[in-house]
Amino acid sequence: MTTAAAPALLEDTQLSSRAGGLYRHQNIVTGLIGGIGLGAIGWALSHQFLQGSNWGTDMVVTVTMAGWVIGLLLGIGAFNAPVLWMLGHDQTHEDELYLAGVGQGPRRYWKFCTDHKVVGVQYLIAVFTIFGVGGTLAMMIRTQLVSAHSSFLGANAYNAIVSVHGMAMIVATIIMVTGPFGNFIVPIMVGAKDMAFPRLNALSFWLLFAAVPPLLATFVLGGVDAGWTTYAPLSVQAPPAMDAFAITILTFAVSVTLSGINIIVTVLTMRAEGMTLNRLPIFTWGAVIGSALGLYAMPAFMVGMVMMITDRVSGTSFFVAAVGGSGWLWENIFWIMGHPEVYVILIPPVAAMLEVVSTFARKPIFAYKVTVGAFIAIIALSIMVWAHHMFTTGWAPDLNGPFMLTTELISIPTGIIFLCVIGTLWRGSIWTRLPMYWAYLFLWNFIIGGVTGIYLSDVPADNYFHGDMFVTAHFHYTLLGGAMIAAVAAFCYWFPKVSGRMLNERIGKVAFWMVAIGIQITYFGMFWEGFEGMPRRVAYYDPIFLHANQMATVGAYLLMAGFVVLLYAIIHSWVHGRPAPANPWHAKSLEWMVPTPVPLENFLVEPVVTADPYGYGEPEPAAPAAEPEREPVPVGSAETTAGEPV
Amino acid sequence: MSSDLAVKTREPDPLPPEKAPFFSRPSGKIFLIWLAMTVVGVLIGFYAPHHLLPTMLSVEGRAVWATVVLLTVLAAPVAAFVYGVGFYSLVAWRQRGYGQSDEPPPDGPPLRGNSGLTILWLVVSGVLVVVMLVWGLAELASENATHPNSLQVDVTGQQWLWTFSYPGAGNLETRSLVLPDNRTIVFHVTSEDVTHGFWPVELGVQVDANPNVVTTIQATTNKLGAFTVRCSQLCGLYHSFMYASGAVVTPQAFAVWLHAHGASALTASDVARVSSSS
Ligand SMILES: [Cu+2]
Numbered sequence: 001m002t003t004a005a006a007p008a009l010l011e012d013t014q015l016s017s018r019a020g021g022l023y024r025h026q027n028i029v030t031g032l033i034g035g036i037g038l039g040a041i042g043w044a045l046s047h048q049f050l051q052g053s054n055w056g057t058d059m060v061v062t063v064t065m066a067g068w069v070i071g072l073l074l075g076i077g078a079f080n081a082p083v084l085w086m087l088g089h090d091q092t093h094e095d096e097l098y099l100a101g102v103g104q105g106p107r108r109y110w111k112f113c114t115d116h117k118v119v120g121v122q123y124l125i126a127v128f129t130i131f132g133v134g135g136t137l138a139m140m141i142r143t144q145l146v147s148a149h150s151s152f153l154g155a156n157a158y159n160a161i162v163s164v165h166g167m168a169m170i171v172a173t174i175i176m177v178t179g180p181f182g183n184f185i186v187p188i189m190v191g192a193k194d195m196a197f198p199r200l201n202a203l204s205f206w207l208l209f210a211a212v213p214p215l216l217a218t219f220v221l222g223g224v225d226a227g228w229t230t231y232a233p234l235s236v237q238a239p240p241a242m243d244a245f246a247i248t249i250l251t252f253a254v255s256v257t258l259s260g261i262n263i264i265v266t267v268l269t270m271r272a273e274g275m276t277l278n279r280l281p282i283f284t285w286g287a288v289i290g291s292a293l294g295l296y297a298m299p300a301f302m303v304g305m306v307m308m309i310t311d312r313v314s315g316t317s318f319f320v321a322a323v324g325g326s327g328w329l330w331e332n333i334f335w336i337m338g339h340p341e342v343y344v345i346l347i348p349p350v351a352a353m354l355e356v357v358s359t360f361a362r363k364p365i366f367a368y369k370v371t372v373g374a375f376i377a378i379i380a381l382s383i384m385v386w387a388h389h390m391f392t393t394g395w396a397p398d399l400n401g402p403f404m405l406t407t408e409l410i411s412i413p414t415g416i417i418f419l420c421v422i423g424t425l426w427r428g429s430i431w432t433r434l435p436m437y438w439a440y441l442f443l444w445n446f447i448i449g450g451v452t453g454i455y456l457s458d459v460p461a462d463n464y465f466h467g468d469m470f471v472t473a474h475f476h477y478t479l480l481g482g483a484m485i486a487a488v489a490a491f492c493y494w495f496p497k498v499s500g501r502m503l504n505e506r507i508g509k510v511a512f513w514m515v516a517i518g519i520q521i522t523y524f525g526m527f528w529e530g531f532e533g534m535p536r537r538v539a540y541y542d543p544i545f546l547h548a549n550q551m552a553t554v555g556a557y558l559l560m561a562g563f564v565v566l567l568y569a570i571i572h573s574w575v576h577g578r579p580a581p582a583n584p585w586h587a588k589s590l591e592w593m594v595p596t597p598v599p600l601e602n603f604l605v606e607p608v609v610t611a612d613p614y615g616y617g618e619p620e621p622a623a624p625a626a627e628p629e630r631e632p633v634p635v636g637s638a639e640t641t642a643g644e645p646v
Numbered sequence: 647m648s649s650d651l652a653v654k655t656r657e658p659d660p661l662p663p664e665k666a667p668f669f670s671r672p673s674g675k676i677f678l679i680w681l682a683m684t685v686v687g688v689l690i691g692f693y694a695p696h697h698l699l700p701t702m703l704s705v706e707g708r709a710v711w712a713t714v715v716l717l718t719v720l721a722a723p724v725a726a727f728v729y730g731v732g733f734y735s736l737v738a739w740r741q742r743g744y745g746q747s748d749e750p751p752p753d754g755p756p757l758r759g760n761s762g763l764t765i766l767w768l769v770v771s772g773v774l775v776v777v778m779l780v781w782g783l784a785e786l787a788s789e790n791a792t793h794p795n796s797l798q799v800d801v802t803g804q805q806w807l808w809t810f811s812y813p814g815a816g817n818l819e820t821r822s823l824v825l826p827d828n829r830t831i832v833f834h835v836t837s838e839d840v841t842h843g844f845w846p847v848e849l850g851v852q853v854d855a856n857p858n859v860v861t862t863i864q865a866t867t868n869k870l871g872a873f874t875v876r877c878s879q880l881c882g883l884y885h886s887f888m889y890a891s892g893a894v895v896t897p898q899a900f901a902v903w904l905h906a907h908g909a910s911a912l913t914a915s916d917v918a919r920v921s922s923s924s
Pocket of ligand 1: 841880888
């Protein structure tokens, strides 16, 4: 693709002042103008012509929000190339270099940039922002629950906050590893110059960006009062906020699908010479397997939300039992998405954390092939367990036995993950740097999440615990204590490569202990509430649950404070941190073999892989994962010690 | 970057020779940690449900208690093993002096797997799953068995209250749920509006109340006492306030209660039929 005349670093190419065409003038500002503009046009037209009909307000909100999404993408330049193609033109090589950010410095982070590393950083900032929103809402929920009949929030505001907290956290956790690191790290790990479809990659990020404002708009559109699960018929009757919520999910589901296809195709088709499937770093496997499962789960979400929208704006009645539909239909569609989605969230961070465990135990990953097989077994089983969320709905009591079987079977491959972790730790040279702290916290939390999940998988116990705070505590232990903590481990691990700085571990460890203790206090409080019989999603409760709730609230404040300290450590280090060498952890996978900051198209010399990246403690010839005789060229920035030969 | 800690050869293997006494070897120490943590886990398994669950008033509620105890006892050894190996590794093999160092400690041994151990792991987890499953299916079967002389109670949820009616007693309608002791109660549950979750907490069962369909669930009372009916499915604005009081009373007291609430509509034989267990 690059010409022979290319200079040593692609990003130093001098482009003509016409490179990029219209795209030269497009960025987030024109995107916002386009989104708000088309949204306003949509509002005006639908208000004029549709407001009078039965479902007028819902139509207006749906059209306005769809206008926002499409306008944003037009304004930012997502459709420039397709339009050119339709007109019989094409973009030049120079245009493509401009699109990849050449010559734009930091401005490229605000544009529709096709460089996978820029997209990765954009995702990272987006994930932090959404976690910030979701975490703030969580603090409001816990503040409401500090007393039995608090007047802090009204009942409607409470329900709206519970719904958006849930959806925001689901959005953020689905993308928290595949977004930043699936984009930034995976292509380098497999020895590729970029993702397979760079334009789709940029599109998937800006779709995510477009999906968030409608979610926040729900607060001014009456609030979603049905929780993030939006069970019908309550959701069909909900205020117009529900239409914006549906647009968020549709947009987000398209984004996840595109991003998943991109990761899968990149790993399958763009691996470097010698990067056989047996040598693939386990995180790459996790990203591919999680993305593949996303391709199964997201269509169900889209179909369900389209049916939800038509129920609301045109009076179909898929989910309204009073006129021939069924709420159980929604519940089935939702959980056919919802249970696989749990593993879409979980598998990529767990796989990333296994990289951390191997690097900081200075040992190869234990039972690598069995673990990859376990990931595959998990996703295969995970599409057959959805109705365990419906044990107590009365939908199909005869199926409770079979679904209990599949649900409990999934604990066998999940158990393999523990075998892999402790097998890797066993007799390792444990190097207690910050990423390893979080990996240990994952181990601690995920056992508790797993054991409490077993109670819920057993129908007689679920008959008690279903729909109560025990469930809330359980899935927070797995998704926050497990997946999110594993993602933090991965973040601390790759931070030097992404930012070019070392993370401040002293502050990071303070944050670690606050988060670690905060999680235990918060969710043991919630287990206690659950044992006592407190239902989920209540704004006011029986005073018999008071002490358990106070415990959970105190823990939640500590937990949030810990994350704020971590955020401070991150921002401080990103600005003032010690410059990072190319391979600070002396790890062996390809992303550590390239200079920091990583040049455009990543590799100065195409790598040839001769071994897997886990050759710790093995005889030298087998050890290097990377190419022979390559002299990394230091990158021009004065503040880095890039290109340290490895 | 450079560090004087950069020792590149691994120190002598910390494992004592095979002939060392069992409890001074890592496996022996981990065994002791495992044993202690298993005991703690089992104690938690007995303590937590016993002290944290409310007093259960039905056979099914008792099954919740037993299931939690059994599953904790099954899970405790597995969790203890993972914790034991994980944290023993941290304590015994942590490379001291490297916590702040930019140089990594020397590599550990290149153990890439152990098929015997993997198979053992799979077999043990498979056996545990089978035990769990058999237990769950057996409980499920007994909870779904039909009982002669059961009492039907119709439950209707609406935003945001519960209504109970006794079809055998002239459709007597009440806002609180009174049940006779030692009787299998079959609840026929439906909703007037959105989906609710009918959850008589101390009976240990629940089923959703869906509009336009009737779902059923049964519970066999076996203890006198008061209980609370809660809503376990988010149902809109005042979901929090959707609860009702209930009580399991003696059959005699139940008959009296029926009389007091609906005597005019009931014949004496109606009351006798509804309120007596065979
Ligand atoms: Cu309700």
